[in-house]
Structure formats: structure tokens, C-alpha cells
Amino acid sequence: MASKKQGLQGNYAQTRLLLALWDLGAGEQKVTKGQLGKRIVSKGQRMIDYQQIIEHLEADGAITITKKGATVSYTITIPVGINTLHNGLSNKEFKFDKNVGAWVANALLLLLRQSHSTPSTPEIKASESTNSKVIASYEEFKSVLLEVYSLLDNQYNFDNLVPIYRLRREIGEKVERGKFNQWLVEMQADDILQLISGEIPDFTADKQEDSILIPGTQLRSYAKRLV
Known part of the structure; x- marks a missing residue:
């Protein structure tokens, strides 16, 4: 049971991270580590707590990591990262564990509209x-x-x-x-x-x-x- 709970927590954190990248960059621009941290790091957490998830997503090709001097930036990839985000949201056991902020709702709206738009891009x-x-x-x-x-x-x-x-x-x-x-x-x-x-x-x-x-x-x- 403990391993199942841990897996769900991992899926939740991973999906929320990808959703934040989508909201901030929409797959078109880099998102700095500081910008991402402000969106996903909750009280009592640190950005380093997400490092294993970030490394896993990069290895899978779902995100790219760019380092320029001391600045670290992330970009969600198309189509791999978007597909991973869709799969996470489609997981029947996925749910937000508390009231979500406006950015989450707006990001979901953006993703929904993009999914139903004419495939012209x-x-x-x-x-x-x-x-x-x-x-x-x-x-x-x-x-x-x-x-x-x-x-x-x-x-x-x-x-x-x-x-x-x-x-x-x-x-x-x-x-x-x-x-x-x-x-x-x-x-x-x-x-x-x-x-x-x-x-x-x-x-x-x-x-x-x-x-x-x-x-x-x-x-x-x-x-x-x-x-």
C-alpha cells in the first residue's frame, strides 16, 4: 500500500510540474527554475525535492533543461511532454489534493482549448x-x-x-x-x-x-x- 501511495504522489507532483511548465511557457518558451519553483513548491517543500522527477522527465524527453551560467531553465516538449501531461491528467486516480489556484484552472483551460483546436500547427x-x-x-x-x-x-x-x-x-x-x-x-x-x-x-x-x-x-x- 505504501508503494502505491508513493507512486500516486509521484504522479501528482509530476503532472502538476508539467502543468505549471505548460501554463508558464506553453511549450514555446523557457521557464526559469525560479519561476517554476514559485508555482509548484508548497509550504514545507524545496525545489530540490522535485529534482528526481525533473531528471526522470528529461530522460523521457518530456522536458528539456537549458543551463546558461547560473540560470537553469525548463521547457515542456511537444509532443512527448504534452502527451505525458495528458496521461497524468487522465489517470483515474489523479486528483488535486486541495483547492487549486487560478493558474491551475487557467492552465487546464488552455490545455483543453489547445486539444480541441483545429490541427493546423x-x-x-x-x-x-x-x-x-x-x-x-x-x-x-x-x-x-x-x-x-x-x-x-x-x-x-x-x-x-x-x-x-x-x-x-x-x-x-x-x-x-x-x-x-x-x-x-x-x-x-x-x-x-x-x-x-x-x-x-x-x-x-x-x-x-x-x-x-x-x-x-x-x-x-x-x-x-x-x-
């Missing part, structure tokens, strides 16, 4: 294409990857150097890891992408694993679009 189109079915061919992979590449590049201003781990996580389980590697290298051979070595900020072991290692060469961490 690049983010929603990319979500549909990458989550609809398993990618079965190189041509299909190429089309989906370039769409996701453009989405990430435009949304996060990567300046045509998109981290490979972000591409892999956005596409998710719709393609096998081995096929992802094979087809990504094939796109380089076809002069569509250039796979580049380079250090990524906060380049943790899981991000390195989700990059690509070509035998006989250095780890490739970025993709640069050539066409």
Missing part, C-alpha cells in the same frame, strides 16, 4: 505523423525525420544543428533503435543530413546513448540538414 501535424503507426520503410522514416527536424529546429532555435537524441526521442518507439541508426546513416550517405560530433550541454550518459556511434568514428551528437 506544425507541432500537431508532427505529433500525428510520428504517433500514428510504426515506421516501416526508409522513405517513410526520411519524411517523418525531416518533419520532426524542422519542428525542433524552429521551436528551439537550434540553428540547423539538432541534437540526435532529441530526434530519436521525438520519434520514439515508432522505429527500432537499430533501424533508426541505419536509416540516419543512410540519410547522410544520400547527402540529406550531416552527422556531426560535438559536446551537448549537460551531455548525460542517456543522451550519449541516444546519439549515434558510427563504427570507426567519434560519437555523432548533432544532425545538420543539407537539403
Whole structure:
């Protein structure tokens, strides 16, 4: 029973954190650690109490963390972070444990309106294409990857150097890891992408694993679009 209660508390805290990021940034801008803390840290808590949840969400690709000097910022990702937020809110055992503030109600309204809006934005189109079915061919992979590449590049201003781990996580389980590697290298051979070595900020072991290692060469961490 104790483990179940702990899991529900974890889901509650995680969902509330994602909802706060959505309210503050709507998936379009970075939210500083201080801004986030003012929304989610309750009396008797500290921001460090949420560190394990934040690390878990980053590993799952639901949020990105940016560090610039002493400033730490967070962004909820599309579609992974939004899907995680929807799943948390849809959990039949999820409920707010006390009266909620106006920001919670307004964030839920924003999320509801976004969910029922016409799918005309690049983010929603990319979500549909990458989550609809398993990618079965190189041509299909190429089309989906370039769409996701453009989405990430435009949304996060990567300046045509998109981290490979972000591409892999956005596409998710719709393609096998081995096929992802094979087809990504094939796109380089076809002069569509250039796979580049380079250090990524906060380049943790899981991000390195989700990059690509070509035998006989250095780890490739970025993709640069050539066409």
C-alpha cells in the first residue's frame, strides 16, 4: 500500500510540474527554475525535492533543461511532454489534493482549448505523423525525420544543428533503435543530413546513448540538414 501511495504522489507532483511548465511557457518558451519553483513548491517543500522527477522527465524527453551560467531553465516538449501531461491528467486516480489556484484552472483551460483546436500547427501535424503507426520503410522514416527536424529546429532555435537524441526521442518507439541508426546513416550517405560530433550541454550518459556511434568514428551528437 505504501508503494502505491508513493507512486500516486509521484504522479501528482509530476503532472502538476508539467502543468505549471505548460501554463508558464506553453511549450514555446523557457521557464526559469525560479519561476517554476514559485508555482509548484508548497509550504514545507524545496525545489530540490522535485529534482528526481525533473531528471526522470528529461530522460523521457518530456522536458528539456537549458543551463546558461547560473540560470537553469525548463521547457515542456511537444509532443512527448504534452502527451505525458495528458496521461497524468487522465489517470483515474489523479486528483488535486486541495483547492487549486487560478493558474491551475487557467492552465487546464488552455490545455483543453489547445486539444480541441483545429490541427493546423506544425507541432500537431508532427505529433500525428510520428504517433500514428510504426515506421516501416526508409522513405517513410526520411519524411517523418525531416518533419520532426524542422519542428525542433524552429521551436528551439537550434540553428540547423539538432541534437540526435532529441530526434530519436521525438520519434520514439515508432522505429527500432537499430533501424533508426541505419536509416540516419543512410540519410547522410544520400547527402540529406550531416552527422556531426560535438559536446551537448549537460551531455548525460542517456543522451550519449541516444546519439549515434558510427563504427570507426567519434560519437555523432548533432544532425545538420543539407537539403
